[in-house]
Amino acid sequence: MYFDPILSALFCDPEKSALLRCSNIIAGETGEMRLDGTTSKLSQRELGPSRGFGEVKLAHPSTDKHALCHDLLRLAIFAKDTVDANKLQAALTFQINGFNITFFLTRLRQENGLLTFPRSxxxxxxxxxxxxxxxxxxxxxxxxxxxxxxxxxxxxx
CATH class of the missing domain: 1.20.5 (Single alpha-helices involved in coiled-coils or other helix-helix interfaces)
Structure with a gap:
C-alpha cells in the first residue's frame, strides 16, 4: 500500500504504454505461478509482454529468510524467462520486505560456455x-x- 504510489510513478506511463499491476496475478511468461506485481507493456486494451516483476513480504518481527530467498529465486527465473521470451535487453524486478525495497536488473549479455561432460x-x-x-x-x-x-x-x- 505504501509503495504503490511510488512504484506506479516510476513504472506507469500511458505515453509509453507501460502498466504496473500490483495484485496476485499470473503473467504470461510465468505459466501457472502467481506474482505480487508485474510491469507490462500495453497494446490497445491487451496486456503485452512483461518487463519486470515484484514480490512482497509484509513486515513481521521474525522474517522468514527461506521465503525471502525463495521469492528472490522466483524473481530471477521470471526475469530471465521474460528477457528470453520477449527479447528484452533487461528486466527490472523488485522485492519488498516490510518497509524495505530492493531493485534488481537482470540483463543477459551472453552465454559464457556450454560443455557436454563425458558419460563414461x-x-x-x-x-x-x-x-x-x-x-x-x-x-x-x-x-x-x-x-x-x-x-x-x-x-x-
Missing part, C-alpha cells in the same frame, strides 16, 4: 579437445574478472 571413460578422450579447453578458459577468465567486489571508481552512479 570411453568419451573422456573426445571431451579433452581445444574447443572445450578454450571454453573452460573463457569461463574461468569471466569468473575472475567479473565475479568480484567492484572498486569504488567502477560503481556507476
Amino acid at each position: 571413460l570411453d568419451e573422456l578422450a573426445s571431451f579433452v579437445n581445444l574447443k572445450n579447453i578454450h571454453t573452460l578458459l573463457a569461463v574461468t577468465d569471466t569468473f575472475w574478472r567479473l565475479c568480484r567486489t567492484m572498486k569504488e571508481e567502477e560503481v556507476d552512479i
Whole structure:
C-alpha cells in the first residue's frame, strides 16, 4: 500500500504504454505461478509482454529468510524467462520486505560456455579437445574478472 504510489510513478506511463499491476496475478511468461506485481507493456486494451516483476513480504518481527530467498529465486527465473521470451535487453524486478525495497536488473549479455561432460571413460578422450579447453578458459577468465567486489571508481552512479 505504501509503495504503490511510488512504484506506479516510476513504472506507469500511458505515453509509453507501460502498466504496473500490483495484485496476485499470473503473467504470461510465468505459466501457472502467481506474482505480487508485474510491469507490462500495453497494446490497445491487451496486456503485452512483461518487463519486470515484484514480490512482497509484509513486515513481521521474525522474517522468514527461506521465503525471502525463495521469492528472490522466483524473481530471477521470471526475469530471465521474460528477457528470453520477449527479447528484452533487461528486466527490472523488485522485492519488498516490510518497509524495505530492493531493485534488481537482470540483463543477459551472453552465454559464457556450454560443455557436454563425458558419460563414461570411453568419451573422456573426445571431451579433452581445444574447443572445450578454450571454453573452460573463457569461463574461468569471466569468473575472475567479473565475479568480484567492484572498486569504488567502477560503481556507476
